[in-house]
């Protein structure tokens with residue numbers, strides 16, 4: 164399997180090179196040259212597989228023979244062996260109409276672990292095999308950072324620097340990142356918001372000379388390995404529902420800020436998984452909702468919400484979706500992204516919007532609706548949602564028609580977001596791993612929002 168850029172200026176490269184390149188060198192994003200098409204026989208066989216077995220099959224399609232199957236199997240087993248639940252990503256039937264795909268059973272209690280346990284091990288494997296240095300640079304609105312750090316902390320040949328928006332992540336998210344004392348970890352707290360952090364790292368990656376000289380690698384969902392790993396749980400969840408007797412397509416409701424998680428579902432659908440609607444759930448930072456409903460992609464005013472991981476205006480995977488929407492036409496995408504840079508917005512024509520709406524519906528959940536959904540679900544079913552998952556459940560309630568089945572992705576454990584939970588008077592018991600964080604010293608460096616300041620810190624660290 165080869166990978167190409169959405170902007171057409173990167174020749175076909177293999178999986179390992181695509182992982183190492185992260186952001187495509189022409190400023191676009193890497194995508195598989197061809198998407199595997201799965202037959203109904205293959206899907207039926209995959210239904211019998213455990214999560215790691217299924218992940219091995221999906222990864223094999225995208226990696227080909229580049230990593231020997233035995234090595235890949237070990238990478239997968241090591242990655243999912245760290246999860247606290249034997250099913251890795253179980254589907255919980257909370258009520259007749261509410262199915263929750265619990266993605267928070269990994270080491271940092273967020274869905275990011277599903278891909279980042281694997282990517283951390285993969286980087287370590289590549290570093291050993293090729294004797295190369297891996298310098299990871301990432302941006303987080305809270306969950307990716309902790310998860311990426313956990314995936315590589317203490318690993319030989321790897322250093323990791325994570326930028327987070329100072330004071331704009333939850334207390335537990337901050338502690339998960341900044342209490343790690345391994346010498347290969349650097350946390351930069353940026354004065355600004357997540358979009359500033361993401362812009363800085365994207366600009367540093369776009370400086371190809373700097374990226375190559377300092378071996379900069381990506382762990383955000385601009386890295387195609389992240390997306391591919393996240394497609395697996397869509398298959399797994401749809402198979403669980405089929406086993407429970409649900410015939411026909413399944414809808415997925417996906418809380419998303421960067422369009423990575425929902426794009427993974429879109430790929431699964433294009434590969435042949437019978438998915439009905441992809442329900443895009445977001446918060447008051449509703450650029451993606453406005454795109455799905457009006458066909459206009461234009462960053463708006465930034466809001467701090469109870470779901471801080473989705474406090475994002477510029478969605479880094481959106482370009483990958485546009486690439487498929489425009490028939491994999493790299494020249495068109497290149498021109499669109501150039502015009503977005505000068506105009507600050509993208510407007511698609513009516514026929515394209517109709518195409519978007521065949522696959523997606525969207526709901527931007529306001530803060531009070533988010534809290535009300537958590538409260539209602541707790542009162543009615545005794546199940547505690549985190550605020551991001553609550554946005555997904557609120558959107559699922561809005562769009563699931565009679566007789567349809569919707570799986571809501573639960574992206575994080577509620578203990579990570581107690582600031583919101585305690586507002587509705589619910590007292591939760593923290594898992595011991597989270598409770599223990601409050602006693603540990605923190606380590607982080609405060610920086611302003613300029614590329615030069617970040618670069619200076621990187622040069623000291625790498």
Ligand SMILES: N[C@@H](CCOP(=O)(O)O)C(=O)O
Pocket residue numbers: 302303304305306307308382383384385420421423424472473479
């Ligand atoms: N919500 C994310 C933001 C980064 O997204 P990613 O999927 O591109 O890593 C976070 O929690 O950091």
